[in-house]
Amino acid sequence: MKADASRQWRLLDLAELDTRLDQITHRLRSSDEQRAVDAATRRRADIDTDLVLARTAVSDVDREVRRAEDEVQLVRDRLTRNQSRLDSGQGTAKDLQALQHEIASLQRRQSTLEDQELEVMERAEGHQATLDRLEARAAELEAELAETVSARDALVRTLEAEREQVTGRRGDVAGGVGEDLLALYTTIRESVGGVGAAALRQRRCEGCHMELNQVDLGRIRSAADDQVLRCEECRRILVRTPESGL
Known part of the structure; x- marks a missing residue:
């Protein structure tokens, strides 16, 4: 030729x-900015998994708290009714004595249930603290992800503009x-x-x-x-x- x-x-x-x-x-496909976006995306996905588990734990323990509160309230209500009957003095001596025994039993039961309620509430506070910490971290990671995406997009715009310019010059040279x-x-x-x-x-x-x-x-x-x-x-x-x- x-x-x-x-x-x-x-x-x-x-x-x-x-x-x-x-x-x-090559830079568009494998830039440091894109790698930063990928890493931030993975961290955000990981925290999302932890958040699901933490929210489930909070929901479960909240049900336990409500159940414990209901059980304590049932005992309290019955204690109140029995105490009112005892204070009224109505009934036979045998009935009143039975009420006293039941009241004593209910008081012990109330004490046990309140201890259990306290333990459940403490666990609820722990799970909520974990959830609060994870949500705060998730917000940080969301901001980090947004920042890396912004940097990546700025690079893409710059490189795309240069590619358009170089492609135009290449056309002139090739001609x-x-x-x-x-x-x-x-x-x-x-x-x-x-x-x-x-x-x-x-x-x-x-x-x-x-x-x-x-x-x-x-x-x-x-x-x-x-x-x-x-x-x-x-x-x-x-x-x-x-x-x-x-």
């Missing part, structure tokens, strides 16, 4: 722009390369990855960074200025420069 030197030099500009586009794509040379460049780029052309500097291909041997250098020296050359190692288009070392 033949292509004048200016068209071949444009390939180096094209390769530089393609390299930057590849860098932008001056010529369809045949551009087609070859594109085929090579798709085949080897990265860019499809590289400069020859100091007897080294800047695409694969391999130093050319004397046979290849001799072939390049004897080639016409408009001849499109290929690196024997990476098969990229090899563009001669004043620093080629020929």
Whole structure:
């Protein structure tokens, strides 16, 4: 293939722009900002799991508290009724004596139930304290997540704007390369990855960074200025420069 030197030099500009586009794509896919968002998202999800467990524990113990309160209240109500009957003095001596025994039994029962109620209430306070702590932490993590998302989105906007600008410049450069040379460049780029052309500097291909041997250098020296050359190692288009070392 033949292509004048200016068209071949444009390939180096094209390769530089393609390299930057590849860098932008990679940065968008795996930026520190995205990793920070992913980490914050995982921490937020973990705390959500803990919150579900903590809220369930609070709900369960609240039911225990209500049940304990109801049991204590039932005993208190019965004590009140029995005490009123005893204080009224109505009934036989045997009935009044039975009331006294029942009142004593109810008082013991009340004491036991109140101790149980206190224990349940203490557990309820502990579960509520845990829930409060987790909700506070969840709020912190939500703010952290919002901050990381904001930083990530700002980076994306910046990179997308640069990509649009570089893509526009690439179109201008590609237009001056010529369809045949551009087609070859594109085929090579798709085949080897990265860019499809590289400069020859100091007897080294800047695409694969391999130093050319004397046979290849001799072939390049004897080639016409408009001849499109290929690196024997990476098969990229090899563009001669004043620093080629020929």
